[in-house]
Amino acid sequence: MSAITPIPADAERFAMIQSALGIVARRAKDVELHEALGARVGHRLEGPSYGTLSRLGLVEQCTMTELAALLGLEISTVSRRVKALEDRGLVEREVSPTDRRAALLRLTPEGRSLFEQLSASWRDMLAEVLDGWDPFSVEVFAELFSRFAGALDTYAVDTTGPRVGAAPSVAGA
Numbered sequence: 001m002s003a004i005t006p007i008p009a010d011a012e013r014f015a016m017i018q019s020a021l022g023i024v025a026r027r028a029k030d031v032e033l034h035e036a037l038g039a040r041v042g043h044r045l046e047g048p049s050y051g052t053l054s055r056l057g058l059v060e061q062c063t064m065t066e067l068a069a070l071l072g073l074e075i076s077t078v079s080r081r082v083k084a085l086e087d088r089g090l091v092e093r094e095v096s097p098t099d100r101r102a103a104l105l106r107l108t109p110e111g112r113s114l115f116e117q118l119s120a121s122w123r124d125m126l127a128e129v130l131d132g133w134d135p136f137s138v139e140v141f142a143e144l145f146s147r148f149a150g151a152l153d154t155y156a157v158d159t160t161g162p163r164v165g166a167a168p169s170v171a172g173a
Contacts, residue, residue: 037125041117045088050118052081053090053107057115061106063096090114 027033031047038045045053055070056062062070068078082105085091090111093103107115130138 037121038118040121040124041114043114043117046081046084049081049085052078053085053111053115054118056091056105056107057112057119061094061104063102063104065102067105085111 029051034050035044035047038050051071052067055067059066059070064075064079064082067082068075071078082091086093089108091105092108092111093105096102096104130141133141
């Protein structure tokens with residue numbers, strides 16, 4: 001890959017994008033925001049548990065090692081989060097049919113329901129944030145932001161390699 005040297009006007013736009021991405025990334029991991037969106041659907045979880053639940057909801061099933069890689073966390077941290085979700089009846093383990101030493105993690109029906117409710121809560125929040133935008137602007141933003149996310153994901157994979165068990169990203173993952 002070759003580096004592109006932006007012209008001065010582009011450099012200013014790239015700085016705006018960089019700043020905006022910082023805000024989006026920070027809010028996507030904002031524990032208090034996750035808890036507030038969970039409260040909307042009548043569910044209180046420890047803030048970091050929302051990302052774990054969401055990632056499991058996206059991949060259907062995975063091992064603890066794969067989940068830790070997807071979340072970019074140490075296995076010991078993910079293990080504690082999964083245990084808390086198991087204790088609430090939201091996650092279950094099953095022995096892997098291909099490797100009896102490994103356990104596959106997946107959401108229980110209650111966990112799947114909560115994942116769907118939380119996803120709807122995020123979409124409702126996005127609708128509130130974009131309230132006042134005209135429909136065309138929302139359509140263009142959705143198209144361009146999705147296109148950007150795909151290009152960024154491709155760049156990351158090309159630069160650092162694919163993630164184990166990679167799944168599509170969602171806000172709060």
